[in-house]
Amino acid sequence: MALTREQMAQRVAREMQDGFYVNLGIGIPTLVANYIPEGMEVMLQSENGLLGMGPFPHVGEADADMINAGKQTVTARTGASIFSSAESFAMIRGGHIDLTVLGAFEVDVHGNIASWMIPGKLVKGMGGAMDLVAGAENIIVTMTHASKDGESKLLARCSLPLTGAGCIKRVLTDLAYLEIQDGAFILKERAPGVSVEEIVSKTAGKLIVPDHVPEMQFA
Amino acid sequence: MAGFDKRVASYEEALAGLEDGMTVISGGFGLCGIPENLINEIKRKGTRDLTVVSNNCGVDGFGLGILLQDRQISKVVASYVGENALFEKQLLSGEIEVVLTPQGTLAEKMRAGGAGIPAFFTATGVGTPVADGKETREFKGRTYLMEESITGDFAIVKGWKADHFGNVIYRHTAQNFNPLAATAGKITVVEVEEIVEPGELDPAQIHTPGIYVDRIICGTFEKRIEQLTERP
Numbered sequence: 549m550a551l552t553r554e555q556m557a558q559r560v561a562r563e564m565q566d567g568f569y570v571n572l573g574i575g576i577p578t579l580v581a582n583y584i585p586e587g588m589e590v591m592l593q594s595e596n597g598l599l600g601m602g603p604f605p606h607v608g609e610a611d612a613d614m615i616n617a618g619k620q621t622v623t624a625r626t627g628a629s630i631f632s633s634a635e636s637f638a639m640i641r642g643g644h645i646d647l648t649v650l651g652a653f654e655v656d657v658h659g660n661i662a663s664w665m666i667p668g669k670l671v672k673g674m675g676g677a678m679d680l681v682a683g684a685e686n687i688i689v690t691m692t693h694a695s696k697d698g699e700s701k702l703l704a705r706c707s708l709p710l711t712g713a714g715c716i717k718r719v720l721t722d723l724a725y726l727e728i729q730d731g732a733f734i735l736k737e738r739a740p741g742v743s744v745e746e747i748v749s750k751t752a753g754k755l756i757v758p759d760h761v762p763e764m765q766f767a
Numbered sequence: 768m769a770g771f772d773k774r775v776a777s778y779e780e781a782l783a784g785l786e787d788g789m790t791v792i793s794g795g796f797g798l799c800g801i802p803e804n805l806i807n808e809i810k811r812k813g814t815r816d817l818t819v820v821s822n823n824c825g826v827d828g829f830g831l832g833i834l835l836q837d838r839q840i841s842k843v844v845a846s847y848v849g850e851n852a853l854f855e856k857q858l859l860s861g862e863i864e865v866v867l868t869p870q871g872t873l874a875e876k877m878r879a880g881g882a883g884i885p886a887f888f889t890a891t892g893v894g895t896p897v898a899d900g901k902e903t904r905e906f907k908g909r910t911y912l913m914e915e916s917i918t919g920d921f922a923i924v925k926g927w928k929a930d931h932f933g934n935v936i937y938r939h940t941a942q943n944f945n946p947l948a949a950t951a952g953k954i955t956v957v958e959v960e961e962i963v964e965p966g967e968l969d970p971a972q973i974h975t976p977g978i979y980v981d982r983i984i985c986g987t988f989e990k991r992i993e994q995l996t997e998r999p
Contacts, residue, residue, distance in 0.1 A: 555828050595870065596796045604996045611925075612799065612990035613941040619797040619850075620996040630939055632974075633822070634878040635798065639873025641889065659896070671858055671867075678870030678897065682890040707962035713894025758773045 550722040551739045554767055556690055558583045559720055560649055563688060564590055571640065571680060573650030574618045576690045580649055583626065591627070593645060595634045595676040610745070616723050617676065641683040648684040650677060652691045652716075654706045657753040659716040659728050661689060662708035674711060681712035687723025693721035693750050699750035702726070702733055725764070732756050737764050773983045774962065775934040778808040781956050781984045785814050785921055790875060793831065793921035794948040795822040797850075798993045800941030801830045801960050804986040805923040810834055818842040820917055822873060822944055824854050831989055838862070844917065846870040850993070869897060872914050874947055879916035881950025881979070886915045922952025925988075926959040926975070929967075931978030932975045935959065942974060949975045956982045 551559065553576050561583035564570065567711045570577050571593045581601075584590050592601040594616040601616055602625035611619035624630065639645060652663040661681055664674040681687060694700050702719065724747045725737040732754040738747060740763050747754060777779050783806060787789070791809070795801030802992040806825075809817070810833050817840050824843055825832030829997035834840050835853050842864040848854045857863040868876070869891045879887050892898050926947045927938035937945055937959055949955050957975070962985045 555981045594940075596799070596940055598940050607997045610992060610995055610997060611843065611939065612992045613939040615797065615799045615940055615993070619799070619993040621992060622996070624939075630942060632942055633870065633874040633944050634947050635873050641871055641891065665896075671855060673845060673847035673867045674869055674897075675847040675872040678895060679867040679891045681890075682893065683871075710895040 549739065549741045553579060556720055556722060558763055558766060559725065560688055560690060561585065563647060564588060568646040569593055569599065569644065570647045570754065575651045577649035578618065579653060583642045592636060593639065595636050595640060595758050597631050597633050598624060598628065600625045602628070637679050640679050643683055643685060645684055646686060647686045649690060650680060652689045653702050653708055654703055655716055655719050656687055656703045656706045657731050657733060659714045660706045661716045662706040663710045665709045665713045667709065669718050676709050687716055687718065689716055689719045693723040697724060700750050702751045702753050704753045723750065735761050737762055739764055769961045771977065772931045773980055774931050775982045775984050778804055778984065780916065781805065781982050782808050782812065784954060785809065785812065787814055788816045789920035790818040790820065792917065792922040792948045792951050793819060794924045794943065794945030795830070796822050798826065798830055798991050800925050800937065800943050800945055801825070802923040802925040803988055804908045804958055805828065805956060806831055808831065809839065810837065813839070815839050815843045820844040820919060822846050822870060824848055824851055826851050826993070835955060843872065844868055846873050857973065869902035874944060876914060876917040877944065877947035877951045880918040881947065884916055886913050888913055912937050917951060919952045920954065922955040924949045924955060924957040926957050928961045928963050929957060929983050930963055930968055931983065932965065933977030933983055934968055935975040935980065936968060937974050946975045948978045954981045955979055958984050958986045960988060961985065
């Protein structure tokens, strides 16, 4: 079975470490916040200018002046700080964020990522995504392995305009966890019940399959 | 105006001198911390052919979005234009010129503009369409793009509290691009929720020192919420 969005978030959350500063993108990455392991302290960064994002406000307590990068009303946790967008991107560009999780349309074997534009169809802008992928050392991309029409999103070369070049090393899809190295995807883990053959058939870029590919475990 | 008293009495006075074809830098992120009343005044004045520099361009019918309706804007420099159907339409039809700029690069362009730095190098956008036509240079084995800074004829800013000297503090994440915009205008106009007595603001807690600010006005704000999310 392909992973649910919640399971993808759970799997990504295992990459967290105590004391990490983490930036979570919109969509599945946002859900990762719900699975931070018990007893671990993590500070979430929101690129509009908030370090230490807390949960959504209680009903009736939302404040228009307190939002995250997805423009949702949020709270600040104890130990949070708030600053300008220039300061925020100084943190990002300067490599101070320990882990960045974001979605994508396509990723390729060279570590290129396309996530912000489909020519002629969708023009929303890149927001902070280009800064995030250029500034972070430790990035996990979350996306479905193939489009609804069955087209692979793990390619030999991205077909859409890039968000960043040569910056992605790790991808979690609904079928597999993969790393990118020396011009190939390396299959590291597969979703429970998903065969290596299925992953091979849905990966357009070069894929290296080790002898043993463990299944992800979920409680 | 006497000495350091930068208060003006009306929005008309706040934007006196704004003319067709000028560049306006605006603070705000989404609808958070936007200078709503100054934007309304630009609409009322009917100033046209404006270049607007702002992270977003409001939504249909609110914020900078209202200036799109009457086609007062001819060029936008922004990082994100989603959530605004009219903007997307004018962009795709070519009615409006849009320079999509990465958010961090946009913030730094304003900061650098206000700080007298004409350009800077960043790794953001290397190998993407953002790099088209721009100079690149290698530092310590990595390629960087040269990005030019931005200044505006006017900067329009939303603060929380200010004193008549033009010292400003922002509230929560309504800070965002506001202090950057404030530094980058030839004429910087700040509208706030409250003008406090001199000495009331702690000098060590000022976000925008008064030297950047030319005009201060007190307004009332709708503060529309874009995505109300609450705990279940």
